[in-house]
Amino acid sequence: MVKVLKAEHKGELEIGEMTIPCAVLEDGTRVIHESSIIKNLGSVGGKNYKLRKQSDIGPMPLFLSSKALQPFIYGVFTEEDLLPIIYTTDGKNRVKSFDATILPKVCEVWLKAREEKKLQASQLPKAMKAEILMRSLARIGITALVDEATGYQYDRESFEKNSKVLFNRFKKRASLEIYKKTNFEKITRK
Secondary structure, X not given: OOOOEEEEEEEEEEEOOEEEEEEEEOOOOXXXXXXXXXXXXXXXXXXXXXXXXXXXXXXXXXXXXXXXXXXXXXXOOOOHHHOOEEEEOOOOOEEEEEEOOHHXXXXXXXXXXXHOOOXXXXXXXXXXXXXXHHHHHHHHHHHHHHHHHHOHHHHHHHXXXXXHHHHHHHHHHHHHHHHHHHHHHHHHHO
């Protein structure tokens, strides 16, 4: 029987034009929804369902079932990477997801397939999305690594709250100044 974990935190990654629902589970596992991986980096259709079932290591996630990707999967993924994680947010509805660390690996497979010229023209937009995701993850990753190395991640929340307060004060003052200037100009034009 599959253990169903509870999501402690939910959110969405916004990267370029992609939205990827994600969650942090009660055991600290970070996950992303299978459906969002399929939507952004997978392929669908009856042929892919058939390929999914014919995999040597068990059921292949649908987002990796394209025949063009098959030669690149085994060098990147372990069996454990490909096991789905089921969680719930309300105790009733179940969400099929994967450990979030799978995302750069999926991108790597798409990029290797493109590099080896194994993709069809219709698959090239998926490889482009994979490239965008990899670049974004690298930028986000270096920021997180520096924050962790310096201890800044502990101060960041406080800093961001203070920044929002200051910005809101500035916005109110700027709005008041614009209002005064606009009214002054109306009065002087009469």
